[in-house]
Amino acid sequence: MSQESSHQRPDFGRETALRGPFVFFFVAALVWLLAASALGLIAALKLWMPSFLNCEWLTYGRVTVVQKNLFIYGWATNALLAVNLWLLSRLTSFEFRNGWIAVFGGLVWNATLIYGVQQIFAGFLNGFSLLEMPREVGPVLAIAFLLAGFWPVVAFARRPSGHTFAAQWYVVGASFLFPIFYLIAQLLVLWCPASGVVQALVASWFVQNLLQLWLAASALGIAYYFIPKVLERPLAGYYLATVGFWTFFLFAGWTAPATLLGSPIPVWIQSVGVVAMVMSIVPIIITAINFHGTFAQNGGWANAWNSTSLRWVALGTISFTFVGLLRAIFYTRGYSAIIRFTEFYQGLDHLLVYGFVTMVIFGAAYFILPRVTGALWPSVKLIHVHFWSVTLALIVSTLVSLYGGYQTGLDLSKGAPQMIGGGKAHVLTAAAFLLGHAAFALNALGLIFRGLTSAENRQHD
Amino acid sequence: MKNLNLFLIGLFAAVAFPFGALIVSSQVQLGALGRAPAEEGGPLFPPREPGLAIQGRAVYLQLGCVACHTQQVRPAGMGSDIARGWGARPSVARDYVLQSQVLIGDHRFGPDLANVGARLTEAQLHEHLRAPSSVVAGSAMPAYEYLYQPKANGWAPTDRAVALVAYLKSLRQDYASPEAKLKQ
Amino acid sequence: MNDRHRQPDRQRSEGTSDGRLVEIHAQIAREKEEPREGFSLTPIFIVFLFCGFGFWAGLYLTRNSGDFSASAFDLDVPKASASAGPAVFEPDAAKGEKLFVANCAACHQATGLGMPGAFPPLAGSPWVAGTDERMIKIILVGLAGEVEVKGAKFNGNMPNIGAGLKDAQIAHIATYVRSAWGNQGEPVMDTKVAEVRKALAGHGQFSPQEILKAHPLEAK
Numbered sequence: 001m002s003q004e005s006s007h008q009r010p011d012f013g014r015e016t017a018l019r020g021p022f023v024f025f026f027v028a029a030l031v032w033l034l035a036a037s038a039l040g041l042i043a044a045l046k047l048w049m050p051s052f053l054n055c056e057w058l059t060y061g062r063v064t065v066v067q068k069n070l071f072i073y074g075w076a077t078n079a080l081l082a083v084n085l086w087l088l089s090r091l092t093s094f095e096f097r098n099g100w101i102a103v104f105g106g107l108v109w110n111a112t113l114i115y116g117v118q119q120i121f122a123g124f125l126n127g128f129s130l131l132e133m134p135r136e137v138g139p140v141l142a143i144a145f146l147l148a149g150f151w152p153v154v155a156f157a158r159r160p161s162g163h164t165f166a167a168q169w170y171v172v173g174a175s176f177l178f179p180i181f182y183l184i185a186q187l188l189v190l191w192c193p194a195s196g197v198v199q200a201l202v203a204s205w206f207v208q209n210l211l212q213l214w215l216a217a218s219a220l221g222i223a224y225y226f227i228p229k230v231l232e233r234p235l236a237g238y239y240l241a242t243v244g245f246w247t248f249f250l251f252a253g254w255t256a257p258a259t260l261l262g263s264p265i266p267v268w269i270q271s272v273g274v275v276a277m278v279m280s281i282v283p284i285i286i287t288a289i290n291f292h293g294t295f296a297q298n299g300g301w302a303n304a305w306n307s308t309s310l311r312w313v314a315l316g317t318i319s320f321t322f323v324g325l326l327r328a329i330f331y332t333r334g335y336s337a338i339i340r341f342t343e344f345y346q347g348l349d350h351l352l353v354y355g356f357v358t359m360v361i362f363g364a365a366y367f368i369l370p371r372v373t374g375a376l377w378p379s380v381k382l383i384h385v386h387f388w389s390v391t392l393a394l395i396v397s398t399l400v401s402l403y404g405g406y407q408t409g410l411d412l413s414k415g416a417p418q419m420i421g422g423g424k425a426h427v428l429t430a431a432a433f434l435l436g437h438a439a440f441a442l443n444a445l446g447l448i449f450r451g452l453t454s455a456e457n458r459q460h461d
Numbered sequence: 462m463k464n465l466n467l468f469l470i471g472l473f474a475a476v477a478f479p480f481g482a483l484i485v486s487s488q489v490q491l492g493a494l495g496r497a498p499a500e501e502g503g504p505l506f507p508p509r510e511p512g513l514a515i516q517g518r519a520v521y522l523q524l525g526c527v528a529c530h531t532q533q534v535r536p537a538g539m540g541s542d543i544a545r546g547w548g549a550r551p552s553v554a555r556d557y558v559l560q561s562q563v564l565i566g567d568h569r570f571g572p573d574l575a576n577v578g579a580r581l582t583e584a585q586l587h588e589h590l591r592a593p594s595s596v597v598a599g600s601a602m603p604a605y606e607y608l609y610q611p612k613a614n615g616w617a618p619t620d621r622a623v624a625l626v627a628y629l630k631s632l633r634q635d636y637a638s639p640e641a642k643l644k645q
Numbered sequence: 646m647n648d649r650h651r652q653p654d655r656q657r658s659e660g661t662s663d664g665r666l667v668e669i670h671a672q673i674a675r676e677k678e679e680p681r682e683g684f685s686l687t688p689i690f691i692v693f694l695f696c697g698f699g700f701w702a703g704l705y706l707t708r709n710s711g712d713f714s715a716s717a718f719d720l721d722v723p724k725a726s727a728s729a730g731p732a733v734f735e736p737d738a739a740k741g742e743k744l745f746v747a748n749c750a751a752c753h754q755a756t757g758l759g760m761p762g763a764f765p766p767l768a769g770s771p772w773v774a775g776t777d778e779r780m781i782k783i784i785l786v787g788l789a790g791e792v793e794v795k796g797a798k799f800n801g802n803m804p805n806i807g808a809g810l811k812d813a814q815i816a817h818i819a820t821y822v823r824s825a826w827g828n829q830g831e832p833v834m835d836t837k838v839a840e841v842r843k844a845l846a847g848h849g850q851f852s853p854q855e856i857l858k859a860h861p862l863e864a865k
Contacts, residue, residue, distance in 0.1 A: 047570070050593070050603045060603055061525015090663045123523035127564040157465050163671035173472045181476050188484070195492045196557040200565050202484055213475065228666055238673045243691065249472060253479030262539035263565060264552040264718050266490060267711035269483055274709075275702040282694060333709075333720075337539045341531060341569035413541045490715035502814055503740045536719035553718050640716045643735075 017095070018086055019455075021102040022372050023448055025082035025148075026365065028110050030441045032074025037434040039067035044430040048423050057121050065132045066120050072130060072210070073113055073141070076353065079361045080218045081106065081149045084171045086368055087225055091168050094155035105147025112140045128203040130210060131189055138186035142179050149175050166241040166290075170221030173249055174214050181209040181253075197264050205256040211352055212252035216320070219360040220248070220287065223317050226363060227294050230310045231303055236293030237286075244286030251280045255327075259345070261336035277331040284324030291317040308383060312363030315391065319355030323348055326402075339409040347401025355394055362386075362440070369444060373451025382443040390436035397429035491554050499637040506636045507556050510628075517628025520621045521564070524605065531566035532575045534634060546580070547573040553640040570601055578633040586626045587618055734813060736832035741821025744814050748806055749822075757826040764801060765794040768826035773819075775863035777833045779856060780819055781807075781841045787850040805850065812838040 043064045045052045050060075081102075089096050096102075116133030119125070125132040152175040156168055185206035188194045194202055228235050235241070257265065257273030295301045295314060304314040326348055330339065339345065366383075370376060377383060404425075496505040510518070521527075534548030542548055552575055557563045581589070588595065591609045593602040608622035618626070637643045711717030746755055753759050757768035767773055772794060773780050784807035791800045807815050813835040823830030 046603065047601055050601055054603050054606075056524075056607050059524055059605075061528040064528050065525055091667060093664070125522060125525065127522055127527040127562055127566070129567055161667075163667045165667040165670050168667075169468075172468075173475070176469060176472050177476055180473070184476070184480065193561065194484070194488055196494065196560065197554045197563055197565065198484065198488050198491055199563045201487055204567075205479065205484060209476070225666070228670070229663075234669045234673055238670050240688070240691065241670075242674065246471065249475040250478070253475055254483070256479070257483060259567070262535035263533055264554050264556065265487065266554075266713075266715055267709065267717045267720055268706070268713045269487055271706055271709040271711075272483065275705055279698050279702065282691070282698065285694070286691070333539070337535075340535070340540060341567070346568065412545070415541065415545060494715075500813060501811070502744060503737070504743065538720060551719055553716070637735075640718060 017097070017099065018089055019372050019451075021096075021099045021106070022082045022086055022368070023452075024103050025078045025085075025106055026369070026444070027448065028106065029075050029078035029082065030444055032070050032078060032113075033437050034434075034441055036067050036070040036075055037430070037437045039063055039070065041427070041430040041434050043067055044426040048427050056123070062120055062123070062125065065125060066117050069120070069130065069132060070113075070117065072215070072353065074110075076215055076357055076361065078106070078110070079365070080174075080215070080357075083222055083361060083364045083368065084149065084152050084175060084218055086372070087167060087222065087364075088152035088155040088171055091165060091225070092155045092159035094151075094158060096151065096155075102148045102151060105144045105149070109141060109144035109148055112137055112144060126190060128189055128199070129207055131185060131203060131206065135186065135190035138182070138190060142183050142186070145179050145182070149178065151175075165224070166235075166238070166245060167221045167225035169245050170217045170224060173245075174217035174221065177209070177217075178214045181206060181213065185209075200260065200263065201257065201265055201269070204259050205253060208256040208259065209253055211349065212255070213249065215353060215357045217248070219316065219357040220320075222360050222364050223287075223291060223313050223320075226310060226313050226367065227291060227317075230307055230367070231294060231300050233294065233297065233300075235290045236297060237289040240286045241290055244283045244290065247286070248280075248283035251276050251283070255280060255331070258331040258336075261331070261333055262340060274332055278328050280324060281328045284321060284328070287317070288321045292321070308377075309363045309365075309367035311387070312359045312366065316356045316359035316363065319351055319359065319394075323351045323356065326351075338413055339405055342405040342408045342412075343401045344405025344409065347398055347405055350401065351394075351398050355398065359394075362390075365440075365444065369447055373448055373455070375447050375451035375454060377443055378446035378450065379443055382439040385439040386436045386443065388436075389432045389439070393429040393432035393436065397426065397433075400425040400429070494555055494558050496558065497555060497639055499639060506638060507559055508636075509559060510631050513624050513627035514631035515628075517624035517626065517631075518564075520625040521628055522562075524625075526574075527564050527566045529568065529570035529602070530572070530574045531569050532573065532632065533565040534573060534575045542573060548576045549579075549635045549643050550637070550641040552634055553638050555638055555640060556634055574629065574632055576632065576634045578630040579635045581629075583626050583630060586629050587616075587622065590622065590625065591616055734816070734835045736816050736820035736834060738817070738821040738824050738832075740814075741817035741819070742825070744810070744818045745821050748810065749818065752803075757822070757828075759794075759799075761797065763799070765792060765797075765799045767822050768828065770794050770828075771862045773822050773828060774830050776860055777819060777823070777831065777837060778841055779860035780822070781815065781833065781838055782845060782851060782856060782860075784810075784815055784819065785838075785842055785845055786848050788853065788856065789850045790853045792853045803850075807842075812836075812842065 042053065042058070043060060046054075046058075046060045046063065085096070085102065088094060116137040119134045119137075120132055124134050126134070152168075152171050156164075156172045185202055188202045189199050189206070193199050224235070224241070254276030255273055257269045258277040260273070261270050263270075295304055301314070304310040329335070330344065330348070366377075496507060498505055532552075534542045534550070534552045536551040537543050543551070552565075556575075557565070577586075585596070587609075589597075589602075590605045592604050592606075593600040594604070605622070608619050608625070609616040610619060611617075635643070709720060711720065752764040753767050754764075757766060759766035765772070772783075772792075783803065785805060786807070787803045787805040789802045791798060793799075810818075815838045816833045816835040819833040819838075822828065823833065
């Protein structure tokens with residue numbers, strides 16, 4: 001019992017030890033988030049008005065590639081590195097002494113990212129989604145990730161008690177697997193390329209692993225932590241979480257060929273992908289029982305809505321359930337024949353990466369940042385601006401992509417002459433995203449600044 | 462989950478199983494694929510890319526064309542690609558065996574380019590690259606004016622434009638392949 | 646800071662402590678491992694779901710696997726094998742040229758001009774113009790005797806080159822000869838070659854008189 005009572009005391013010592021790395025990664029994430037949103041707005045404007053900023057450096061094919069890479073490797077990965085580190089340190093009572101190693105890894109990661117993005121703008125890019133940065137970037141990023149992002153695995157291995165919790169499994173799994181599949185993909189696509197279309201298969205396998213086993217798995221861990229934590233009650237149907245965890249991890253890698261339906265890869269591989277995509281409903285149902293079941297008890301939804309942080313997590317988990325079901329339905333042959341290559345599947349990816357992962361990160365940030373820095377959020381108004389602009393933009397852009405993509409597919413199958421872009425709607429939502437992110441960044445940077453100055457004051461006293 | 466080693470082995474399986482079953486096995490099935498004649502004694506397909514086309518492929522990559530254009534024709538039952546004239550037959554793995562980086566793409570804001578060399582002439586391609594909206598009204602494609610230099614009566618393509626068009630002209634899937642017959 | 650009361654996370658309690666969180670959930674998971682009276686329906690539902698999915702997956706894969714073949718890229722043609730030829734024969738002069746160089750150019754020369762006094766020319770020759778049957782017959786079984794081509798006499802002996810070639814290959818060669826060096830004949834189909842070959846079964850080398858009687862040279 002003595003051990004338990006020590007847990008109940010807020011342990012500020014551990015929080016301040018984490019402050020340096022957490023603040024470093026989060027500030028880097030914020031900078032990339034702003035850059036990616038600005039590029040998102042530029043890309044949307046360029047699709048609407050092709051003559052906008054028409055020069056070689058800012059041609060659409062480069063802007064949109066940089067935007068996607070910055071959003072995933074800049075914003076989401078930096079933020080998840082920060083949150084995963086914080087989460088595992090808390091859950092395993094890990095005393096994180098080697099903050100400088102993580103910060104060094106983070107410096108390497110972000111410096112490499114700057115180099116990679118600069119190379120893309122200069123015209124040195126590859127043709128595979130999320131593997132566009134020149135190939136020399138790959139090994140450096142993998143080493144940087146090991147330095148910065150492997151600490152959850154270390155913390156888990158050194159935990160004092162035998163008890164484990166679903167949040168730990170997901171975060172440890174994500175941190176352990178990212179370097180493995182990232183290096184394999186780099187090797188087989190860029191360093192010694194596999195033969196012909198096998199490259200495309202490797203690239204799609206990598207994208208599915210990146211989206212599901214790194215981004216979504218980390219975010220699932222965060223959701224598994226914050227929902228019972230903030231609602232102060234155990235998760236509903238938690239005994240199913242083990243099955244949910246293993247089915248999620250073991251099915252994710254198999255789903256990739258379903259994104260290649262109709263491509264020149266053997267038909268049996270495509271069929272395996274469809275089967276895996278449909279089977280992925282099992283972990284979707286189990287996480288839905290765990291999350292939504294908990295919210296549904298005793299006014300949990302209302303509590304979540306009233307909590308600045310849990311509100312985001314609740315919306316994120318809804319997106320996750322929704323996108324999981326949509327993927328199982330629409331990554332099948334009949335639908336793929338109509339909507340493949342349209343905006344539809346981009347809308348689904350956006351719903352996963354933004355609607356789930358990014359929303360959960362926002363929730364975690366609203367919870368963690370005040371605790372790590374010991375300061376309050378400077379402006380409540382900015383919190384509201386952030387929430388409403390981002391949520392509305394997400395809903396509108398998802399609906400536009402899904403509906404517009406489906407319509408485009410139908411028109412094309414009826415023989416329409418050309419493709420139709422999202423047009424004005426995407427310009428508006430990109431502007432709303434940028435506004436929300438600017439509000440969030442302003443607020444968060446103000447809070448961090450306050451926290452750091454007050455900490456200095458404390459030291460001077 | 463309590464046994465760390467077992468836990469990590471299980472996680473590793475999440476990467477290793479699909480990798481082995483999907484990627485290693487497809488490399489075994491398709492890795493040795495080479496050029497082949499559509500019938501005995503006939504010429505080998507796919508044809509080798511001319512040197513200028515290889516330079517043009519680099520320009521294609523540099524300008525980020527992959528973001529909006531695919532290079533794969535789906536079978537008749539999987540979409541309207543063949544019906545709308547983007548190809549004479551479905552693409553098959555053999556069509557890509559000579560390409561160092563396969564640019565099949567995964568998104569279309571514009572038409573598929575797998576067979577564009579058979580559809581458009583060099584002059585049409587130059588015109589489309591320089592001023593897309595003069596060819597397709599309301600085209601979302603940016604004008605690649607910086608690939609052209611004005612001259613007395615019109616425009617002169619730069620070396621990069623010439624190479625890019627040579628590459629686009631080399632994109633043809635209008636030959637019969639052992640795995641895919643030509644549309645009747 | 647009059648906003649302070651609106652910052653719920655900061656003002657409310659910390660929530661469940663982390664150690665307690667792990668403890669509670671580890672306990673829930675443990676309890677379920679031991680059989681208890683209160684039986685929940687959810688695990689049974691999950692088991693049924695799994696069985697259903699497994700059954701469907703097996704069915705789907707057996708129906709849509711294309712026999713796990715490396716050359717099946719489309720559900721509609723699962724049996725496509727590497728030896729199957731194209732559906733429609735297209736006479737191809739490019740293929741014909743290669744075959745011509747390999748099989749015919751030793752005598753008729755790659756230029757199609759032949760050798761004066763020894764081998765008759767094909768370029769501009771009325772023998773390869775007009776009907777394609779005359780030409781196919783000569784390729785298939787050969788021609789022996791004195792012939793006159795473009796005003797010059799040749800006493801040649803052409804063997805039955807075509808006996809060792811396939812119908813499609815002969816069609817390619819004939820198409821090439823009829824389109825090269827300024828010749829302007831119609832392409833030749835493989836079905837035509839097959840027809841002629843069948844009719845000529847057992848026939849020896851033609852004499853010039855016999856072939857010209859069956860297919861007189863057309864006037865230009």
